[in-house]
Amino acid sequence: MKISLNWLKEFLGNIKNNDQLIARLTSMGLEVDSVTKSKKDSVIDIDMTPNRADCLSVMGIARDLSPIYKKKVSMPKVAKLSTKTKSYIKGVNKKISTVYSILVIEDFDNSLATPKNISDRLELCGISQINFIVDVLNYVMLEIGQPMHVFDKDKLNGDLDVRFAKKGEKINTLDGNEYILSTDIPVISDNNGPQAIAGVIGSNNSSVGGDTRSIVIESAFFNQNLIRKSAKKYRLQTESSYRFERGVDPNLSDLALGRVIDVVSQYSKIKKHTYNSVVTKPASPHLNKYIKMDMSDFERILGEKIPNKFIIDTLSYLGFNPVMVKNKLKVSVPSHRFDISIPEDIIEEVARVYGYNNFSEIPLPPTNLSTNNISRNNTNIFLDLLSSRGYLEVITFSFLPKDSQELFLSNKSKIDVLNPISEDKSEMRVSMMNGLLKTAKYNISRQNSDIKIFEIGKTYKKQKDKSISEENILAGIISGANYSHNLKQLQKIIDFHDLKGDLMSIFPNLFFKESKNTSYLSNSCQAVIAQGKKTVGLCGEPSLSLYKQFGIKNKIFYFEIYIDLVKLNQKVTYKPISVYPKIFRDLTLLVNNNISCDDIINSIQRKSFNYMINIRISDIFYSKKDFGNDKKSMTIELVFQDNSRTLQDDDVNGQMSKIIGFLEKEFNAVIRN
């Protein structure tokens, strides 16, 4: 909200230090966003928090500063209203309005140019000028905070009725739009129908212009929630609705009309005015709300003792009525403070004036609470290891373009955003793959085609019972060259085993099993990743249709790990190291092609032969000529060692023949060496 510095100072009296005044605004919680200096004045733009409805006027802001300058702020000059008549108001629905006042002025000349001191200030505050009476109403609104509306009396048909709209009623509003009203929208209507959406905007049909000769000014208190509803429904945030939905002091309605008469009279003589007001619920200077608290509550919450006199003075300046009896405090809340209802609100009022920066700092007492989130720590270990193997972490959006996930899941389990910000962010991801492929594509097209990236994030799925599940996934993609800066080795294009190697280095005890079940991975290159007996992930090449969908021509390998299921290395217990020599043996065997190398290694390992401490595949060889299409030759290296003595050839030979026997029996292997 923009206000004029000079205007503010009129309420506070002789203040010399402008900079200090501006700093005080911020320290009181009325954050100064910017100050623009002009020749004679300055515009202060304040970022108003939604609770401070009472500060949406110059007077309100001055009142908030009053405890600092120790100066009570009073109303500007107000003319006396004539005796109440019973004319011009047909009815007031008390759900809509508790005070509805009108002022009728006939023989009025609205062709008058708006006086310069008014138009200057409106301009400074960013309010456009319309015509004399509208400008005066806006001026008074800025000054004391009461929004008002003016009708051209000659355009009205009959008395005003404050009611809910009837089904199908229409209104052509001042902003040039036509709205069809629903029955929950409060309106001001005459015999012709709605002439205003109450508290929000008026109708074109009864608006005032330069030729207007008689006017009806409305000044009312409207129900906050109803105004908020209409403003939201029709997306109409006007100066009026902005104030009404936050809360306008119900005691202001009549004062504002008196102020209007005073201002108008300075420029144009008012021969006669008629005043009427319907009060469905009388307002009082206080909200009939009393807050009872202990004086010790201040120190309990704030941590510092504040003198009693400071507390009482501060609250009085702000318009509260504090009564202290012994150690108890009873505070009544002024009618402009809708935001105050509990002792802590009162405590904040005092703390604001005391100055947040004047409170001391007391170190937090030590605690013996645990700070260890094991699953988060474990995940972080994996992520740090991945990045030390050359992977860059990315973060992609959790929402994806409309209909972009058909390959991944049935539409039933997909979660749509009902009010997306754009079509390309309209459904929650069910897989990490889309985001990563998009990132790969983006980088390839920017000449970054050596890609090793990972992301940790959630996927979101609707379950059969309509509940929503969120799963933590670690996923990644590799593409391009494996060695980029290496003079000794040629650039090598990455392959599946590079990915597998990375994963096996990081996660303990992984097994990879060939699979064909995943539709978004290529049939010829996909594997299920297991740790022990538990499936913990998937990897492979994207399916052809995904390559096509993302327009990617470079080879890509993808993995996803269900990170909450993965176990970190088991607790480590030291095993004694043998000082005796190792014995290495090679075994070359011929097996059927459909037997996986992993199976052979794992089954030997599981059998735990004596002295065998290590086993690995050292060679694999296919030859159509020598052993046909369906056989392969593999060489495994076995390492033997004992903890208590040097092994003899006989020890190892015994084990080797057991192993050979096992392989012949289990895998129909033919030993070649």
Next chain:
Amino acid sequence: MSKEYSSLISELREKLESCSSQHDLSNIKSHYLGKKGIISNEFLKLRTALPEERKLLGGKLNALKDEAQKLILGKVSELSASEDFNEKIDVSLPGSNISLGSRHPVNLTINRIIDILRNYGFETVDGFEIEDEFHNFDALNIPASHPARDMHDTFYVSDNKLLRTHTSSVQIRSMLSSCPPLRIMTPGKVYRSDSDPTHSPMFHQIEGLCIDKNINFCHLKSLLSTFIIELFGRDMDIRFRPSYFPFTEPSAELDIKFNGKWLEVLGCGMVHPNVLSNVKIDSKKYSGFAFGLGIERLAMLQYGITDLRMFYENDLSFLSQFKGLK
């Protein structure tokens, strides 16, 4: 050594004497012992020798060859002791397989904050990103009619389910499931329907919550002042000013002076009694404070990033600038 060959040997000795480089040595070696070298030529004489002379000549030639080999070998070890024969290496050539990745700057920042707050007893808690209105709004003292709901332009996925607009919903779940004392921090993604150079529809937050007996505003000030110093690694000008959040009372915002300008970095306050009663904590017995901050904003300050969108474009040239950071 027979006479006819002793001159050959002494000639070799002289040559070796004056030889001082690997290159010369290998020339000498091939001159004498090479396939077409002097000694190999001498062996050719065996073919034409008479059978009765052959044995004698063979013995002489072998002795000659042994002697020559011994001399040359001696020179080899002499030279290798005084000179490095290996090819000289160029230490300025790049090392092999340089590959280091990095964490994302947003997560680097989150992890730094977590490391700092852990020292003050705060534990990390994770929670749902798709929440209901109770945990995201109502329990936090933001009823449906409250204007503060406008501050959170909310994405809905069903009538009651929404993408959380802050991680405070996780704090509600924690307070409902455990009793005070409580010190937790909740990092994570949050969503608001806002998109421009300074707003992203998805961004990251971390919030902290401390509930115990006798916790007050001075504790909050102390923790956050030290936190800012530890985070930036130097003394910073900071200020607290009153603000408004429905879930704290009193509420404050913390600004830091950065390049001569005040920038707001975090919101905080004493937990609102309504929030405490919503999670069945007795506000007469317990009090507490909460604070929350946007990660991207802080990361931008820390690394001098000027465009928020860089965080989600995931350009490798951007991401690889954060290597080696913790």
